[in-house]
Amino acid sequence: MDATVWLWIGAIIAAGLGVGSFFIGCLFALIIALGNKHYVWGICGFIFLPVTVLYTLRHRNDATRFCARFQWAGIAIVALLLIPYYRFMV
Numbered sequence: 001m002d003a004t005v006w007l008w009i010g011a012i013i014a015a016g017l018g019v020g021s022f023f024i025g026c027l028f029a030l031i032i033a034l035g036n037k038h039y040v041w042g043i044c045g046f047i048f049l050p051v052t053v054l055y056t057l058r059h060r061n062d063a064t065r066f067c068a069r070f071q072w073a074g075i076a077i078v079a080l081l082l083i084p085y086y087r088f089m090v
Contacts, residue, residue, distance in 0.1 A: 014081055023049075024070050025070025029045065029055055030052060033045060056068040
């Protein structure tokens, strides 16, 4: 197999880990929002998942910092993978 195939496989695995990390962080934020009786944030998060990033930025405490680490790590991984894609592929 060609070297670019292995790069694509690695990039797909890394993107999956980034998206998975973001999704887990969003689910934790939804649970925390509903547990803290912020029902509007929870319902908006169920409808549109990236709203939970705004929730973790607005309500900064120990619990949401844990969620934010997962979310920002996922965003960073996917962003770092998109930079070479747009530079070399498009």
